[in-house]
Amino acid sequence: MDLNRRRFLQFLGMGAVGTVSVSAAAAESSSLEDASGGYGVLVDTTECIGCRKCEYACNREHRLTDLPLERYEDTSVFETERWLQANAYTVVNRFPNPEDEAKPVFVKSQCLHCLDPACASACLVGALQRQENGAVTYDAWKCMGCRYCMVACPFQVPAYEYDNALTPQVRKCTLCATRTAQEGGLPACVEMCPQNCLTYGKRSELLALAHEKIDGNPELYEDHVYGETEAGGTSWLYLAARPFTELKFQEIGPEPIPRLTETIQHSIFKFGALPLMLYGMLGAVMRIARSGHGGHVETTAEEEVS
Amino acid sequence: MAADITYAPVQRRFFTPGVCVLLALMATAMALAVYRFIFGLESVTNLTNQYPWGLWIGVDVATGVALAAGGFTTSALAHIFHRKRFEAVVRPALLTAMLGYTFVGLGLMLDLGRYYNIWHPAWPTMWQGNSVLFEVGMCVMAYLTVLYSEFAPIVCERFIGRVNLPGRLASWNGTVDRMLRSVNGTLGRVMFLLIIAGVVLSCMHQSSLGALMLIAPYKMHALWYTPILPLLFLMSAIAVGYPMVVFESMLASRSFGRKPEMDVLTPLSAFIPIFLGIYLVTKTADLLMRDVYPLVFEGSFQSFMFLLEMGGGVVLPFAMLLSSRMRRSPRMLFSASMLVVLGVLVNRINVFLVAYRPPRAESAYIPSVAEVLITAGLIATLMLVYRVMVTLFPVLPKEHPAALPGEN
Incomplete structure (x- = not known):
């Protein structure tokens, strides 16, 4: 189990979200002493x-x-x-x-x-x-x-x-x-x-x-x-x-x-960081992709159909 | 490709022999569901203390969510990555997702012992943030709201300028029309926010669904128990999105006697081997890294099911769809897409039922006939509602009567 967790954290680290895994590592040290x-x-x-x-x-x-x-x-x-x-x-x-x-x-x-x-x-x-x-x-x-x-x-x-x-x-x-x-x-x-x-x-x-x-x-x-x-x-x-x-x-x-x-x-999901990052990334992609396609007419067309 | 697609309600005879079969399945399931609510879970299911989750969780809920992935994957492609040529499949995929999630909720209601408490996770005093299931539940509720909001403009489009209430209500026609226009306008302005939210929420709960079984390390077979199960669930949901769209589009075309939309489906299917390839590599690396690959050939029922899932549901369709000739052939494309869909079905059954081996269980769980019939009835009802919706609302692209045989 311990191995699994470490491997998962390594995996997170690979995903270039090192900061998130560090905060998780800190949280996990909650002991059962109490x-x-x-x-x-x-x-x-x-x-x-x-x-x-x-x-x-x-x-x-x-x-x-x-x-x-x-x-x-x-x-x-x-x-x-x-x-x-x-x-x-x-x-x-x-x-x-x-x-x-x-x-x-x-x-x-x-x-x-x-x-x-x-x-x-x-x-x-x-x-x-x-x-x-x-x-x-x-x-x-x-x-x-x-x-x-x-x-x-x-x-x-x-x-x-x-x-x-x-x-x-x-x-x-x-x-x-x-x-x-x-x-x-x-x-x-x-x-x-x-x-x-x-x-x-x-x-x-x-x-x-x-x-x-x-x-x-x-x-x-x-x-x-x-x-x-x-x-x-x-x-x-x-x-x-x-x-x-x-x-x-x-x-x-x-x-x-x-x-x-x-x-x-x-x-x-700590502070919703990852979902918010994804949200921002997708928003940026959307903006770039639209402008790249000369979104003059399509913007309105899109709003109607979506 | 033209972006200005027009949609129209399908005009076909509603009752066909197939529809009658679906109606019969629906009626059977409804009778059994009534029985379940009166006499309890024991009267219709084979669930036990050792096997608390059965077919309804594995198929109706887990597979239902996965197969609804066509909704967020197509909306991401057409609206976020702005590939307008795929616009034609967005609406049917959206409808499937909306109905899919609605039926996930219905299936869950049948399975919950205290179904009338289904709203409890939404109540702040009962929030339990450590629970993976809490995250899944909240995301599914939020995403269902997004799906209905995304579909609302289609309903508005159908009625704006055509509101015609019967009898004395006719005096309200103008008011209703203005309301529809205002809803449509508001949604239109925030739609881009909802579209992104739909994709984010999907990624969140599709992966979390895979984290559910990670809380049972001593009961799960090592072929499926991996800390990256959430990632694999997300990848397989993304991989099954387009095959599901192809599968249902061709099924609908056939049922309505239309030409398969190969001009959209063939380019769409070019994405499938990419996603399947990524999944295959990740899954293989996982087996190698955890040193459990010898279990693949251990000869047990589990190893057989694993080979079926990976061989039939991933490797075979991957190999088929690498060929552009196969992608252009309606028959081969349909077969390959169906294999991916069945592969994800088998995978979810494997994770939730086959891999789950509680040490104290005396005999394995095998779903009862009633459980199977209720699941079949739910799927039949979903298909019927889909058929009703596409005949009522402009979901499918308008047919061009003079369309050339777009296929060879």
């Missing part, structure tokens, strides 16, 4: 027992389904891999553990709440926005339903209510933004988790905790906190005893996903 004040959740998958109580809590909190708690004890759902749906903001999947077959790995999935979310950058009306506390939230009132956010998300998280004819919504984890806005409020899944699996807190503190855990038990943990750098960093962070690719985590580089498009956007 995001460290945001909150997130650390998921220690080595602690997860696959009880699916987080699914239950989430479904109840967001009124997605009203299945009773007992129904979540059904382990047959683990036989096929499930993924997020318009009525499932979080799902737990089971993966075989090649080292110890009796101890499969359970992984909870939901929106990772990126620090520089592609969905929010893609949304043309600002319906998706990253809040200061780290949650990436959705405002259905603004949404046009173009689903560009779904195209943009590298984790394929947002789901759509295709069956709703009049008021379909983009659906995904909200990080329980309304609950956590209150003092001491926890996301529903975190509150419900009976294990030591989900920890809610400041992202910077969660990262420290994650590395502490890895350092304290390097035999158990993979030396990788998923979400620390992926896509420029995410609010949800994962620890695992197995390589993340084995657990169907996607390999995503450290470059924030929207960098390339935003660089293109803001370098070409």
Whole structure:
């Protein structure tokens, strides 16, 4: 990605608009440091027992389904891999553990709440926005339903209510933004988790905790906190005893996903410089071409026909 | 070439067997569209959470915008570069662009989940300047306004001095006539500004349309995912402008039983291999620079579609149109132009649908029959409206009854 951006800027430079690319390069250095004040959740998958109580809590909190708690004890759902749906903001999947077959790995999935979310950058009306506390939230009132956010998300998280004819919504984890806005409020899944699996807190503190855990038990943990750098960093962070690719985590580089498009956007259209230049050039061409053709009669003829 | 072309409404029987087929396609699509608005997207499309964009975005919107490029490319040629000999194709190209963009809007309305919010991007509190789609949306809205303003004088020309309202409204004839003259006069004075604006806006959103998919690096096939995709989109839009004008001009001539306007189309087509050549060189350089050219022969569906797009849509028509004999033959010129048009269609389908490979997708997206029928219906309706417009308004050059067989 980084390579792509550099190549694009080089390309711009070749196009003799060096000044534009310089201003773009300056703009791109906006770092994600300020995001460290945001909150997130650390998921220690080595602690997860696959009880699916987080699914239950989430479904109840967001009124997605009203299945009773007992129904979540059904382990047959683990036989096929499930993924997020318009009525499932979080799902737990089971993966075989090649080292110890009796101890499969359970992984909870939901929106990772990126620090520089592609969905929010893609949304043309600002319906998706990253809040200061780290949650990436959705405002259905603004949404046009173009689903560009779904195209943009590298984790394929947002789901759509295709069956709703009049008021379909983009659906995904909200990080329980309304609950956590209150003092001491926890996301529903975190509150419900009976294990030591989900920890809610400041992202910077969660990262420290994650590395502490890895350092304290390097035999158990993979030396990788998923979400620390992926896509420029995410609010949800994962620890695992197995390589993340084995657990169907996607390999995503450290470059924030929207960098390339935003660089293109803001370098070409900065202050409308390039379009205005083009406008001026074409105006000059028009003038020269017309005078060159002795535009005495034709000027009026043109104004009528064009 | 004479600059003083006169235009006239076409006088032909409106209903032909072809028109009836178009009407049937339109009626089918309308019924399906009603169904879609009552029962939702799921009832008619094969869209999923993994494939949120389908045929309607790839064809109705993306290809629709590209194929409307005849509008700005001919207006640039005739009015900015002042090549008056091409004046004869400006009006039909303008009409096609105006209708094309109108139907892009209609197609988009069908695809949007909350279509009644389509105006939101124009509302300042919801502006989101980081979004490529925002830029596309604003440009398309602005350009549509320019296109209607460019077409308005043609409507005025039709009625000025001929306003004849029915019955009691006849007393307003003079007022309406004065209004038309004033609109026409005002537009005439600012037309040069609008013409340049149309070209600039086109360059902006044609390229931005190519930047849309750059936000999905982990889902796109490397043959199409390149940071210069916006440039390639702009180049291919420019390259398809004149082939599209040739294609529709000859189609219209045939449909109305007129002689193909080879005296304009042949010189116009001389530009096509230049633009196709530039595109070909750029695309090849891109593949070589990114070291992805081995993927062309990887034998996958994607590589097959890529070869189809480049071979059939770029290399073949490029080679054909290099020959001036081919450019003078109506049949060969028509075939080559159609290849370029189909090539851009395949390219846009490739970028928006074929190249898009989300890792979690269980099965590939294949459009439903209803999606295909609605797209076909939109195209049919566009052709019908075109036919109505050229019979009502002076869009096509006036036929010279004694015209010599201008072709050999």
